[in-house]
Amino acid sequence: MQLILASASPRRQELLKLFGVxxxxxxxDIDETMDPGKLPFDEVGxxxxxxxxxxxRDTDDVVIAADTIVVCExxxxxxxxxxxxxxxxxxxxSGRDHQVMTGCTVLRGGQAETFTEVTDLHFRxxxxxxxxxxxxxxxxMDKAGAYGIQGGAALFCQRMVGDYYNVMGLPVCRxxxxxxxxxxxxxxx
Numbered sequence: 773m774q775l776i777l778a779s780a781s782p783r784r785q786e787l788l789k790l791f792g793v794x795x796x797x798x799x800x801d802i803d804e805t806m807d808p809g810k811l812p813f814d815e816v817g818x819x820x821x822x823x824x825x826x827x828x829r830d831t832d833d834v835v836i837a838a839d840t841i842v843v844c845e846x847x848x849x850x851x852x853x854x855x856x857x858x859x860x861x862x863x864x865x866s867g868r869d870h871q872v873m874t875g876c877t878v879l880r881g882g883q884a885e886t887f888t889e890v891t892d893l894h895f896r897x898x899x900x901x902x903x904x905x906x907x908x909x910x911x912x913m914d915k916a917g918a919y920g921i922q923g924g925a926a927l928f929c930q931r932m933v934g935d936y937y938n939v940m941g942l943p944v945c946r947x948x949x950x951x952x953x954x955x956x957x958x959x960x961x
Contacts, residue, residue, distance in 0.1 A: 773830075773832045773833060773834065773955070773957070774795075774796055774829075774830070774833045774834070775793055775794070775795040775796070775833075775834050775836070775955075775958060776795060776796050776797075776798050776827060776829055776833055776834065776835045776836070777795050777796070777797050777798075777835075777836050777837075778798055778799065778800040778823045778824055778826070778827045778835055778836065778837035779797070779799065779800075779823070779836075779837065779838060780797065780799045781941055783920075783922070783940050783941050783942070784838060784941050784942045785797060787937055787940060787941070787942040787944055788836065788942065788944075790944055791944075791948070791951075791958070791959075793958055795836075798827040798828060798829075799827075800822070800823035800824070800826040800827050800837060801826065802819075802822050802823055802826045804819050804823075804839065804850075806818075806819065806841075806848060808848075812841055812843050812848050812873060813873055813888050813890070814888075815875075816839050816840070816841050816873045816874065816875035816888055817875035817876075817877070817886045817887065817888045818875070818886075819839040819875055820837045820838050820839045820874075820875035820876055820877040820886060821837070821875075821877045821879075821884065821886045823837035823838075823839065823877070824836070824837035824877040824878075824879040824884065825879065825884075829879075831881050832880070832881065833880070834878065834879070834880045834951070834954065834955045834958065835877075835878070835879040835880070836876070836877070836878055836947065837876070837877045837879070838874055838875065838876045838877075838941060838942055839874065839875045840872065840873070840874040840875075840916045840938075840941045841872075841873050841874075841916050841917075842861075842865075842870055842871070842872050842873075842916050842917025843870060843871045843872075843873060844864050844865055844868055844869075844870035844871075844917075845864070845868065845870075847864065849861050849864070849865075849916060849917040849918065850916055851913070851914060851915060851916055851918075852912060852913060852918045855907050855908075855913075857918070858907045858912040858913060858918040859903050859904065859907050859918075861912075861917055861918040861919075862898060862903045862906065862907070862912070862918055862919065863898075863903060865895045865898075865917065865918075865919070865928075866895055866896075866897050866898040866903070867895065867896065867897035867898070868894070868895060869892065869893070869894045870892075870893055870894075870895070870917070871890050871891065871892055871893070872890070872891045872893065872916070872917070872934075872938060872939045873888055873889070873890050874888065874889050874938050874941060874942065874943055875887075875888045876888070876889065876942070876943060876946070876947055876950075878947070878950045878951060878954050878955070880954050880955055883954055885950050885953070885954060887946060887950065889934070889935055889938045889943035889946055890934060890938075891932060891933065891934030891935055891936070891938045891939050892931075892932070892933045892934055893921075893929055893931065893932050893933075893939065894929070894930050894931040894932075895928045895929060895930065896928060896929075896930045898928060902928075906919075906924050906925070909924060911923050911924055911925075912925075916941075920940075921936070921939040921940060922940055
């Protein structure tokens, strides 16, 4: 049995190391487009499930896949493609509540469990100068919603209710609970 993380995200790899268990990284190459006619909560879970199923694995391997989005006023914010798009996302989040949703799937053989973790956040109002400085740092470019809570955007967040690590891209507490059910030998003391 091998533990496999179906993600190239350095943040997810860092968080999975908290479990103290060796794992392999195998990136899932799938179309991550979400259906705008369906609920983001459901779609982010669906994408994580497809990622888990897309990686090459043996029957007894345990695959962890995740997908993270930011939702603000009904709008789904993935990773920005340009600096202008990153600045637009940050303007939308400025002074507003939003949710970070991470769909997570644990797959072993024919057994799969998918869940979506939601963390509620509120950003204080941001000035254009702050937005421009943060965007020019390059940090927003590979992150859903154009920010990393563990980086410079820590200065923007006034309130958070839920799992901090979910905002980074991997809800480790809930993931540990699922691993205890699907692959208890990974979580043995």
